[in-house]
Amino acid sequence: MAEEVEMTEDIDTFASMFTGPPEGASRNDRRYCSFCGRSNDEVEEMVIGPCVLICADCVEMCADLVRERREAKAQAVQE
Template identity: 40%
Template structure:
């Protein structure tokens, strides 16, 4: 995976790459479960080979998300991963007992998670088309890597620092107007 990341030229390439990785991993998990006719937790535990294959696929999926970062998934792609606490679960307890209930939880939550992953593909597409790959604040000129957040419209963009400054200016004007009355 790291070698592929080095070949990516842009942020847009990266977000499409991430979408592809996560959807392929989820599809692989679904396919594995369907081929094994897994319809219950007990049926998953009964087939040892299939159970372990699912566990490995789940670990790969979880590590992909952890590598990107839960905060990035939430802030950049607007994904609500707190709905899926099993994503942060550990697989083995101190006695090396595997927690397959995490894998079962993934199989149950795979549809809503897929819907959230669709946001990665949709996110920013229109903004990238209009602004290009590196969006700059229309007021101060800082790029999206230099500030915490940029809000972009169809033709203009503003960063969180300029929004804060505008807010301070408006507060001062309001205070001056209230003081004159």
């Protein structure tokens, strides 16, 4: 990563490194979520990673899925 962010910096500064178009690209460039296929015109925000894009809705869905699996696993261990 070109920029290094210290842990004490504002989270918005850190998040801005991973959202929006890559350096040199226009906001008008159409990009698609690698998970649901919706374009950047159809979603609020897109997180950009190496060779992958994911919209905020899919991030939330994945976070819910992980949370549910962890809870189910923890409950199974207790039984």
